[in-house]
Amino acid sequence: MENQGQKQHYKKLQNILQYLPWYVEEYINHKRRKLSSASLLNYAHDYKIFFNWLRSENLHSGDIKDIPLELLESLTIQQAEGFLSFLEYQLNNKGITVNRKLSALKSLFNYLQNIAETRDLKPYLSRNVMAKIEFNELKDSMETIANKMEGKILLGDEYEKFRHFIAYDYGQINKKNKKLYNFHLLNRERDTAIVSLILGSGLRLSEVVNLNLDDIDYSKYTARVVRKGNKEQFVYFSKLAMDDLKEYLSIRETRYKVKKTNKALFVAAAMGPKGTPRRLTARSIEKLIEKYATAFGKPALSVHKLRHSFATRYHIEINDVPKLRRQLGHSSIQTTMIYTHIGNDDLKHAVDKMDIPKGDD
Helix, strand or coil: CCCHHHHHHHHHHHHHHCCCCHHHHHHHHHHCCCCCHHHHHHHHHHHHHHHHHHHHCCCCCCCHHHCCHHHHHHCCHHHHHHHHHHHHHHCCCCHHHHHHHHHHHHHHHHHHHHCCECCCCCECCCCCHHHHCCCCCCCCCHHHHHHHHHCCCCCCCHHHHHHHHHHHHHHHHCCCCHHHHHHHHHHHHHHHHHHHHHHCCCCCHHHHHCCEHHHEECCCCEEEEEECCCEEEEEECCHHHHHHHHHHHHHHHHHCCCCCCCCECCEECCCCCCCCCEECCHHHHHHHHHHHHHHHCCCCCCHHHHHHHHHHHHHHHHCCHHHHHHHHCCCCHHHHHHHHHCCHHHHHHHHHHCCCCCCCC
16 A cells, blocks of 8 residues: 555655664664654654764764764763753653653663674673663543543534534535635535544544545445554444545545546645646645634644544443554553543443343344
């Protein structure tokens, strides 16, 4: 499956690696089969910040590309803690961001100490200072995070109200503004299908952007996506999402004047007289959600919050965390557990329903 986003991340990653020490590139290559290009790109950015900090502290006087392994091996706990303080107080990184950057460094140092070997079978590092550094204790519990999230997602009948708003109401309230009204008429089937698909599947923004026509299985109600870690998965979506998707596909080719060679599922209209239709970008989808969310009266609603909305509804109705974890593509079940703290009244109702006898599945 063609994946433009992955290719762009790979290109940016290669550009950053040329400025980093050789052992970082070796580590990145070791991780390629397990992590996506986007995740590895984030790691590379984190390492660049760390190595630049080493130089700013006069621990190395040359290019960061030439920082030797011996320097990493000789770092003290105080120096490592100093870098974390730099992230927090100089770069204003929040605790969760500091933890993410520390996690990236721990992974690199672990590779250098416990996996990588020299020709005489010795580890690259005999001492690992990052193994001695503890993560920040985050003040917010999962329940607190869930409570903050609850006011920013769709609950109950808001799912259908928001979908209906995009399909019809937005155009009606902007009928006097010909530019907005005509733009809505052009894109309403597409925009409704996008929102309906996310609300009916929990797909990530990048996964929606990279969908092609042949990734949809119309008999099984699944979409083929590449999840984090470059793992291909078939993700189920709702019947309503399929209905909205079919309505969009019925006008996609004629409305957007798309050539049959263009396999992108969601496309944008051509710009200018000589322009050609193109794959809808991630930023374009973010902007259209922001537009509808603001007009709907929920300006905090975003693409990611739509994913949270799906996850909350799924948990309330299905009450199966392992299945939800697979549906969302979470690597850690702890991430999925956040949704078990949302809407306790609805959860009680879901548990009560479990006592009702059901037919054989």
